[in-house]
Amino acid sequence: MAGASGRVVRRWYPHVLRSFLQVPALQLHVSKTAMRASQKDFESALSQVKLLKDPGNEVKLKLYALYKQATEGPCNTPKPGVFDLINKAKWDAWNALGSLPKETARQNYVDLVSGLSSSSDSSSQVKPEADRKQRGYETLVVTSEDSITKIMMNRPAKKNAITTQMYNEIMLALKAASKDDSAITVLTGNGDYYSSGNDLSNFTDIPPEGIEEKAKSSAILLRDFVDCFIDFPKPLIAAVNGPAVGISVTILGLFDTVYASSRATFHTPFSHLGQSPEGCSSYTFPKIMGPAKAAEMLIFGKKLTAAEACAQGLVSEVFPDSTFQKEVWTRLKAYSKLPPNAMRISKQVIRNREKEKLHAINAEESRVLQERWLSDECTNAVMNFLTRKAKL
Numbered sequence: 001m002a003g004a005s006g007r008v009v010r011r012w013y014p015h016v017l018r019s020f021l022q023v024p025a026l027q028l029h030v031s032k033t034a035m036r037a038s039q040k041d042f043e044s045a046l047s048q049v050k051l052l053k054d055p056g057n058e059v060k061l062k063l064y065a066l067y068k069q070a071t072e073g074p075c076n077t078p079k080p081g082v083f084d085l086i087n088k089a090k091w092d093a094w095n096a097l098g099s100l101p102k103e104t105a106r107q108n109y110v111d112l113v114s115g116l117s118s119s120s121d122s123s124s125q126v127k128p129e130a131d132r133k134q135r136g137y138e139t140l141v142v143t144s145e146d147s148i149t150k151i152m153m154n155r156p157a158k159k160n161a162i163t164t165q166m167y168n169e170i171m172l173a174l175k176a177a178s179k180d181d182s183a184i185t186v187l188t189g190n191g192d193y194y195s196s197g198n199d200l201s202n203f204t205d206i207p208p209e210g211i212e213e214k215a216k217s218s219a220i221l222l223r224d225f226v227d228c229f230i231d232f233p234k235p236l237i238a239a240v241n242g243p244a245v246g247i248s249v250t251i252l253g254l255f256d257t258v259y260a261s262s263r264a265t266f267h268t269p270f271s272h273l274g275q276s277p278e279g280c281s282s283y284t285f286p287k288i289m290g291p292a293k294a295a296e297m298l299i300f301g302k303k304l305t306a307a308e309a310c311a312q313g314l315v316s317e318v319f320p321d322s323t324f325q326k327e328v329w330t331r332l333k334a335y336s337k338l339p340p341n342a343m344r345i346s347k348q349v350i351r352n353r354e355k356e357k358l359h360a361i362n363a364e365e366s367r368v369l370q371e372r373w374l375s376d377e378c379t380n381a382v383m384n385f386l387t388r389k390a391k392l
């Protein structure tokens with residue numbers, strides 16, 4: 001794209017980076033013309049930055065990755081160390097683009113900036129993110145805006161693996177969202193993954209009472225967590241921004257709508273992990289996709305692409321990754337303007353007759369898993385991951 005000259009982009013890049021490195025309250029904006037603008041035009045766009053909305057770390061990471069891909073090609077630097085969280089998140093984002101051609105990366109970069117710019121233009125009254133962000137969450141970013149409560153899993157360096165703390169925070173956020181004045185609630189992930197599922201290091205935190213007690217408390221946590229989704233009273237939407245694994249996939253059957261990026265995959269490798277299905281998937285998956293397809297996922301761990309998951313009814317719609325955020329949020333903003341009581345009541349009519357059954361299924365799945373967690377098959381699989389011998 002003529003407008004996306006590397007020269008101009010390079011000047012813009014330190015600005016993105018500075019923003020990503022969390023200069024306080026820095027807000028990002030590049031006008032549509034900035035991509036093909038002179039230095040003077042570009043600097044005038046930069047001067048508007050403080051008036052406009054921060055696109056959030058996820059978008060900043062995407063911009064970073066596309067910039068690197070467009071100017072340098074596929075990721076060619078060593079993976080940063082474990083504790084270098086920011087550089088590792090950036091490296092992951094770049095590396096996730098694989099062998100995407102430079103031209104395509106440049107085009108995607110231009111499209112993304114253009115989308116950001118137009119959404120900024122159309123919302124002159126945007127509150128700074130600091131005002132919209134709800135406090136008290138360490139593993140999530142929770143915001144409420146445009147009648148939408150957005151719950152974003154925020155451990156991108158760990159692929160949004162769900163720790164005990166994150167399970168608890170998601171439950172708190174859902175309970176708060178069920179009572180706030182939003183019309184719809186959205187769960188999504190920050191970074192290149194939607195979520196890699198249960199954080200396997202949860203299994204290493206054994207209390208003095210022993211492993212049986214750990215299995216018991218984990219089963220209670222699992223049951224409470226899934227109950228929150230069964231009981232959630234408002235339309236609940238998953239914006240699956242990237243690969244999804246384990247429990248982040250199984251609970252999708254309890255959502256009202258699931259939007260997926262074309263980069264998303266859906267993987268439930270329970271047998272590989274010596275475990276068994278949860279999230280009511282032993283009931284919802286056969287119902288959604290039929291028993292044969294559900295068995296391939298839940299027993300044999302077949303990983304589905306976004307298109308396959310959509311064809312099988314687990315996903316409502318797939319959007320190209322380059323326009324996923326823009327298209328999904330435009331759609332959701334329109335839906336959030338529908339009469340909220342009508343939407344709640346429609347959800348009740350659709351879901352209520354199943355609720356009792358779902359609670360019973362959740363209890364049974366949690367009971368079975370409590371036993372599985374004590375099995376050699378499960379212990380070995382978790383140890384193999386934690387000692388770096390195995391990966392999915």
Ligand SMILES: CCCCC/C=C/C(=O)SCCNC(=O)CCNC(=O)[C@H](O)C(C)(C)COP(=O)(O)OP(=O)(O)OC[C@H]1O[C@@H](n2cnc3c(N)ncnc32)[C@H](O)[C@@H]1OP(=O)(O)O
Nearest residue numbers: 157158159161196197198199200201218222246247391392
């Ligand atoms: C209490 C309720 C329990 C409910 C029951 C739930 C069951 C499930 O959800 S089962 C599914 C469990 N998930 C997994 O088995 C996924 C394990 N992860 C992987 O196989 C891989 O990490 C990957 C395929 C998801 C991504 O691979 P890759 O792109 O190569 O990235 P890394 O492996 O380098 O990951 C970066 C970083 O994140 C850590 N990590 C990722 N996922 C998990 C996880 N699920 N648990 C713990 N840690 C995870 C990974 O170890 C890396 O850490 P560092 O090496 O420290 O950078």
